[in-house]
Amino acid sequence: MANPINVNIAVIGAGPVGGILACRLANAAHSVLLVDRAAPPHMERSGFDGRVYAVATGSRPLLEEAGLWQRLPFEPCPIDHIGISEGKLPHSKTSILLHFDHRQAADNPFGWIIEAGSIRLALNSALKDSSRIVLRAPAQANVERYTDRALIKFAGGETYSARLVIAADGRTSTLRASAKIPVTRLAYRQTALVCAIAHERPHNNVALQLFFPGGPTAQLPMTGTAEAIHLSGIVLTESHDVADQLTRMEITRFNREVGRRLGDHLGGVRLIGQRWSYRLSALHAHRYFAPRLALVGDSAHTVHPIAGQGLNLGLRDAATLAELIDANDDPGSLRLLAAYQTARRPDNLLMLAATDSLNRLFSNNLQPVRVARDLGLAAVERMPWLKHLFMRTAMGLNA
Numbered sequence: 105m106a107n108p109i110n111v112n113i114a115v116i117g118a119g120p121v122g123g124i125l126a127c128r129l130a131n132a133a134h135s136v137l138l139v140d141r142a143a144p145p146h147m148e149r150s151g152f153d154g155r156v157y158a159v160a161t162g163s164r165p166l167l168e169e170a171g172l173w174q175r176l177p178f179e180p181c182p183i184d185h186i187g188i189s190e191g192k193l194p195h196s197k198t199s200i201l202l203h204f205d206h207r208q209a210a211d212n213p214f215g216w217i218i219e220a221g222s223i224r225l226a227l228n229s230a231l232k233d234s235s236r237i238v239l240r241a242p243a244q245a246n247v248e249r250y251t252d253r254a255l256i257k258f259a260g261g262e263t264y265s266a267r268l269v270i271a272a273d274g275r276t277s278t279l280r281a282s283a284k285i286p287v288t289r290l291a292y293r294q295t296a297l298v299c300a301i302a303h304e305r306p307h308n309n310v311a312l313q314l315f316f317p318g319g320p321t322a323q324l325p326m327t328g329t330a331e332a333i334h335l336s337g338i339v340l341t342e343s344h345d346v347a348d349q350l351t352r353m354e355i356t357r358f359n360r361e362v363g364r365r366l367g368d369h370l371g372g373v374r375l376i377g378q379r380w381s382y383r384l385s386a387l388h389a390h391r392y393f394a395p396r397l398a399l400v401g402d403s404a405h406t407v408h409p410i411a412g413q414g415l416n417l418g419l420r421d422a423a424t425l426a427e428l429i430d431a432n433d434d435p436g437s438l439r440l441l442a443a444y445q446t447a448r449r450p451d452n453l454l455m456l457a458a459t460d461s462l463n464r465l466f467s468n469n470l471q472p473v474r475v476a477r478d479l480g481l482a483a484v485e486r487m488p489w490l491k492h493l494f495m496r497t498a499m500g501l502n503a
């Protein structure tokens with residue numbers, strides 16, 4: 105074997121968490137090998153994507169430190185208000201049961217709705233410009249871990265030596281499996297249909313969550329485009345059958361169906377771009393590390409998208425791990441890896457439990473449960489301290 109090329113860190117998986125973490129580490133002078141089995145999507149050539157992330161206020165500093173916020177090509181849309189409502193079909197009048205105004209908790213908005221394509225464009229441009237990141241994609245790497253380092257080998261013989269390998273390879277992580285880290289899985293019999301809609305009236309930066317028996321429907325405010333001045337992202341969760349029907353439905357009928365769910369506050373709605381669908385499940389890894397290996401993002405935990413927190417949790421993993429790496433001589437020491445797990449597990453487990461419970465409580469049409477939760481929502485509306493706690497949590501800030 106030829107002498108391996110030394111890097112400080114290898115990140116496997118150039119999705120949002122792995123890509124952002126690689127840029128953040130490189131900006132702090134670490135040399136990074138970044139590998140993805142897929143070619144980086146060339147968003148420059150594709151049309152409007154329509155998938156969005158709700159990026160919490162607390163996640164913004166990481167995007168800035170990674171040099172990505174400054175490169176976002178489309179303006180993120182601030183979330184100034186969150187409305188929660190019981191879903192009714194047809195939903196003629198939109199009545200908000202619980203209303204959160206960011207000014208009651210902080211000066212900052214709750215977060216921003218950012219198109220997935222916008223993050224990808226910023227990442228592509230930062231990766232191209234970084235002299236400290238070696239990007240291998242599409243490529244399959246074979247990872248061997250030893251007590252003092254890991255070897256990352258590619259077909260053809262090219263080999264890298266890193267002191268830490270970070271698994272950012274998503275929910276089906278092969279690195280997690282090869283380290284024999286067990287996971288607990290929760291299957292949801294739900295599919296999320298994701299798309300963007302243009303509408304007649306402005307959204308006023310309100311993110312709306314409507315609870316239907318089949319699952320929640322979220323309307324997420326987006327920055328308008330020339331084609332659609334008033335624009336929102338939709339994440340519609342339903343049983344597999346209903347979601348599959350909606351995904352295949354003829355567009356005029358689909359527009360009517362989405363309008364029926366959202367109520368009258370946006371006026372007429374029309375689909376922009378394509379519909380995407382995701383079978384939903386949650387998982388949690390029993391350990392976040394093994395010798396010379398750390399799990400981040402969806403490889404460590406996947407949560408129900410009901411609160412739009414999945415990526416935010418991954419970004420908080422990335423920020424914590426990067427800070428520990430900056431402060432220690434050996435980025436792969438067991439002491440550092442244990443400290444990372446101790447710091448991140450409670451937050452991730454809490455969000456897993458909270459999103460799972462919210463989904464069970466609201467995806468339910470039993471009369472006593474409906475009455476109890478409406479009373480519960482009305483009670484929360486009258487408890488400013490509890491609303492304050494919820495709002496700070498949604499922002500990804502310390503309560």
Ligand SMILES: Cc1cc2nc3c(=O)[nH]c(=O)nc-3n(C[C@H](O)[C@H](O)[C@H](O)COP(=O)(O)OP(=O)(O)OC[C@H]3O[C@@H](n4cnc5c(N)ncnc54)[C@H](O)[C@@H]3O)c2cc1C
Pocket residue numbers: 116117118119120121122139140141142156157158159243244245272273274275277278279296297298339382400401402403409412413414415416417418
């Ligand atoms: C419907 C839906 C809506 C959501 N909305 C939100 C939201 O509003 N806000 C939010 O915070 N989160 C949201 N999430 C969650 C969010 O999408 C995920 O948490 C996030 O994509 C996880 O990013 P990741 O980089 O960890 O993993 P992924 O995005 O899965 O990326 C993994 C990367 O690893 C690569 N890879 C996989 N295996 C290998 C291998 N063996 N070798 C090399 N590379 C490999 C893949 O090609 C991919 O590029 C939503 C999720 C769903 C399903």
